[in-house]
Amino acid sequence: MNTVTVSPGGRLRGAVSLPGDKSISHRSLLLNALARGPARVSGLLLSEDLQATRRAVEALGVTLEIDGADLIVRPPAGGLVEPEDVINCGNSGTTIRLLAGLLASRPFLSVLTGDDSLRGRPMKRVTDPLAQMGARFDGRAEGSRPPLVVRGQPLKNVRQDLAIASAQVKSAVLLAGLGAGVSVREPRQSRDHTERMLVRMGAPLAREDDGWWVLGACESLEPSDVFVPRDISAAAFFLVAASVVEGSDILLENVGINPTRTGVLDALLAMGADIEIRPKQTAGPEPVADLRVRHRPLKGTTISGDLALRCLDEIPVLAVAAALAEGETEIRDAGELRVKESDRIARVCSGLRALGIEVEERRDGMTISGGRPSGPARVDASGDHRIAMAFAVAAQCVSGGVEIVGAESITSSYPDFFVHLEALQP
DSSP states (O other): OOEEEEOOOOOOEEEEOOOBOHHHHHHHHHHHTTBSSOEEEESOOOSHHHHHHHHHHHHTTOEEEEETTEEEEEOOTTOOOOOSSOEEOTTOHHHHHHHHHHHHTSSSEEEEEOOTTGGGSOOHHHHHHHHTTTOEEEEHHHHTEEEEEEEOOOOOOOEEEOSSOOHHHHHHHHHHTTTTOEEEEOSSOOOOHHHHHHHHTTOOEEEOTTSOEEEOOOSOBOOOOEEOOBOHHHHHHHHHHHHHSTTOEEEEEEEEOOTTTTHHHHHHHHTTOEEEEEEEOOSSSSOEEEEEEEOOOOBOOEEOHHHHHHTGGGHHHHHHHHHTSBSEEEEOSOGGGGGSSSOHHHHHHHHHHHTTOEEEEETTEEEEEOOOOOSSEEEEOTTOHHHHHHHHHHGGGSTTOEEEETGGGGGGTOTTHHHHHHHTOO
């Protein structure tokens, strides 16, 4: 693994154009691969995870054409085709889990695998609900770990009352249900990018008052041009950095503010952050805004329940904000962090302790006592991009800097992270 030492760079000033939203970028390719005609995608994220999805749809017969800064998605006229080889999903959990649903009803066999990290991540949370629809899978450890063999066949319309709130699981079920229909409900609402895009593409999908999403049988989807907003998960690192570094004042442009994703804004505002939200008009289904953030001392808060779900990916950097805030911050109901690219609860706690911060680790979260971090320090990101970037933010307030092991993982979601950070610190 590569090791990078990040040192304090001073106040952050200026504007930055963040990468495209990762969740929407994945879905813009996967859903348009099922459409009856070509679609244009603007602002697509260019990262290793998205390259995995690009390779996957091409293996299924989709043609991708570069047109300036845009990408044209051209599905095969007769529908997706059987891949000639194993589809390697790299380190992308979104790619493999959504593909499991998308391919479950296709009339051919496909095999999905990934890197060492992805092959250790759980799949039964996806394959079990799909199996209730009649899907057939084979895989390592009874299908609980990739590689995953998908034996596509017609599925049945069922009602899926999911045990966990997961956008990946919900999306996999909806994609599998496009042929025969399906109804799905979560214990709490996860991000809804798939639902918004399906409705825009003409799928007979509606949400009932009791929380059930009901999808009717749908032979094909209308192609949908997509403007991909800037990624709020990427914005989170700069929102925290500007909040904790004295003298900072930055503008983050065209950021997606889907209400199922704005937990990071709500959490930081509860901590006293100075964030101005400037909504913008867009033609697509996703709300967008410019975000201006200025330094202001933070105070501890509680992140739990629906708020924790709406900022789950941002909790590592919010934990850094908590470590630099006054008072105690309690994070609960975030047990899903244990099964991400790394055990993010354990990695965050270990990293904070390396900085001299008092933290109590629990099964579903942690309690952080804000204080003054000490340095220099060494943090093992375990090849997890969000851990690496979170402690690069922490390094801005650590005398002597932070040595981050596994920093190369940042390219999976945000290849220009350090370039943008340095550009804000002239």
